[in-house]
Amino acid sequence: MSATTERSAFDHRAFLARAPETPGVYRMLDAEGVILYVGKARNLKKRLASYFRGSHVAPKTAALVSRIADIQLTATHTETEALLLENHLIKQHRPRYNVLMRDDKSYPEIFLGTAHAYPRLGYHRGPHREPGRYFGPYPNAVAVRETLNLLQKVFRLRDCADPEFANRSRPCMQYQIKRCTAPCVGYVSREEYARDVRDAQLFLEGRSQQVIHALVERMEQAAEHLAFEEAAQLRDRISQLRAVSERQYVSTQGGSVDVLACVQGGGTSCVEVLTIRDGRNLGGRAYFPKNTEGLGEGEVLAAFIGQVYLERDPPRELLVSHAPFERELLEQALGEASGHSVRIQAAPRGERARWVEMARQNASLALGQRLASRGSQELRREALREALGLDAPPSRIECFDISHTLGESTVASCVVFGPEGPLKTAYRRYNIQDITPGDDYAAMEQALERRFGRAVREHGPLPEVLLIDGGVGQVARAQAVLATLGLTDALMVIGVAKGPERRPGEETLLLASSGRELDLPAHSPALHLIQQVRDEAHRFAITGHRARRARSRETSTLEAIPGVGGKRRQQLLKHFGGLQALSRAGVEDIASVPGISTALAQRIYDHFHH
Incomplete structure (x- = not known):
């Protein structure tokens, strides 16, 4: 239709x-x-x-x-x-408006053939044309070759191409160094080789303990039938597998998982994938899907999982930083495509939560490096120059943000970006004092007065572009402060107002000098730069606010009362059984505590009631 x-x-x-x-x-x-x-x-x-x-x-x-x-x-x-x-x-x-991943040749895998009587085990990269099982994707070629090296030592499956296999008349070097059982010349029966293929497949699926138990049973049976040479070979296999399981072990309750974390910033999304196979961390890789503007982390992860795993053999469990969109549908589709159940778990606990956090940290690091790359910064600064009508790309951009919890421990942040990206030595935080709790306008005014008042007095550096995280009210306060300091024409003030649904890509820029609004497209490099600077100011403000709030809550409210030291504080809390009971006590009750005078009792009472 x-x-x-x-x-x-x-x-x-x-x-x-x-x-x-x-x-x-x-x-x-x-x-x-x-x-x-x-x-x-x-x-x-x-x-x-x-x-x-x-x-x-x-x-x-x-x-x-x-x-x-x-x-x-x-x-x-x-x-x-x-x-x-x-x-x-x-x-x-590859439609231009879909979230797009890299093509198949970017993902190395392990291939185990199924069409041949003696299946080949080898390295693979590219489309899936040959019938068989494809295990992966692995983070890099080194991880694949390391795993293949282990499999050839333990299970001794052939890695030669089919034409070479068909034309051999004597075993190759792989047989001599005990990494192949030489099925090409009939040194191993088809049944024995098939059993080794099955064990290798179970190992790649993360079920090494099941393989070990099966090998132990075969070893005991061989010993009972006095086949001591076969029993010794099986013993050596078991030892190798146990050594692998003990080395670099992590608690994964199944052996093989992929850990996915999505981080967004500056109009860009990064998905980090940590690959864990049979308890061994094989490393991670960062991916940067295209066309993710306006999408949340769960939507990006859903698109990533669909494109990367639906045509491969995924592990039985995926740990994710955010619940992907339509998770149940993805699980069902992955299960039907792979032939085994696949569980997608968001917000895991314990050891698994630490793996997700590790993936998230790596994603943040990779995203920061990508955004800070010289080429990316130059492209974005030039786009910003064009969007704002500047004569040259801005060499210094500053952004202010306010953070508090219901007015408590208000902190303002100032972050600075230059041609190379963030200038962290120039970052500043301002602990806001003496304002009505929750008054963001007054907080912004105080932070700007302290920052630019000092710059005027000491002839400090000024930005060409000043970003204010807020709307019309915040921009008006900023303009008023700059006018008082005589800096109205010295820099361009821009308010970054969030869209109605507060989603990235929907921001409106308020140009203070002209009063007009500027709506840049979600894919604009100029908007991505503004988002990156705004997000960094937001992060820096929240970090400072949380630290200040934690310090204030660790300090007893009694320490703020003159004359109440550590010893008297202990006496008061012990006498009344806690701070809540003390706050309800009268002056006479407080004065009855040894060492507390009537005057001090009055100060304590006033502290709680005024």
Whole structure:
């Protein structure tokens, strides 16, 4: 089913009237017939109707809808089938509005053939053309070759190509160094080789303990039948597998998991994948999917899992930093595609939580390095110059943000970015004092007065662009402070106001000098730079606020009363049984505590009641 081919004649109302309410996949095309977006839905009619709600859609969606000239539908029996078809079409056509991963050749894997009587075990990278099992993806080629080296030592499966295998008349060097059983010349029976293949497959699936138990049984049977040479070989295999299991062991309750964490910032998303196989950490890798503007971490992870794991043999468990969109559907689709159950667990506990946190830290580090790269910074600064109409890219950008909890321990942050990225030595925090709790305007005014008042007195550096995390009110206060200091024309003040749903990519920029609003597209490098600076100011403010709040809460409220030292504090708390009972006591009751005079008792009473 499709709409008309003329872009201007596309009538979504007529199209939706004919759309079925069944699971399926939809493809949105432009006037030239190029696929713009591929999506799946449990109910095609309802899902497609959500794109045509006028002003209630995200800017990225609105841009997509404005280019639609045709929509093609493919109905499926189940939503799982729709998910598999969607993933295939995304990889085939790589639409510009879909979240896109790198192509298949980026992911090294281990291949175990199934079509040959004596399956080959080897390194693989690229499309899956040969029938067999593909284990991975692994973080890098080193991890694959390290695992293959172990498997050849223990299970002694061939790694030669089929033509070489068919034309051999004597064993190769792999047999001589005891890394192959030489099936090419009939030194091992088909049944024995198949058993080794099965054990290697179980090991790659993370079930090494099951392999060890089976080998122990075979060793005992061989010893009972006086086959001591075979028993010794099995003993050596068991020792090697146990050594591997004991080395670099982590608690994974199943042996093999992938740990995925998504971090966003500066208009960019990073997904870090830690690969753990049979308790061995094989390392991690950072991925930067495209077209993630306006999407949350769960949506990015859902797209990543779908594109990376649906056509591979995933581990039985994925640990994730955020619950992916439609997690149950992904689990079902992964299970059907791989032939075994796959569990996606968000917010794990204990040791697993530490692995997720490690992945998150690595993702943050990789994202920070990518955003701070010289090429990225130059591109973004030039885009910002063009968007703001500046004569040159800004060499110094500052951003202020306020953080508090219901007015408690208010902290203002100031972060600085230069041509190379963050200038952390120039960061400043301001502990805000003597304001009405929760008054963000007064907090911003005080922070700006302290920062720029000192700059005027000491002739300190000034930014070309000053970002204020807030709307019209915050920008007005900033303008008032700068006017008082005579800096109105010295720098450009820009308010960064969040969109109605507070989602990245929907920010509105308020230009204080002209009073106009500037809405940059979600994919704009200039907006990405502003988001990066704003996010860093937000992080720096929250960190300072939490530290200040923790210090204030560790200090007893009695320490603020003159004349109440450590010894008297202990006497008061011991006498009344706690701070709450003391706060309800009268002056006479407090004065009855040894060492507390009537005057001091009055001060203590006033502290709690005034």
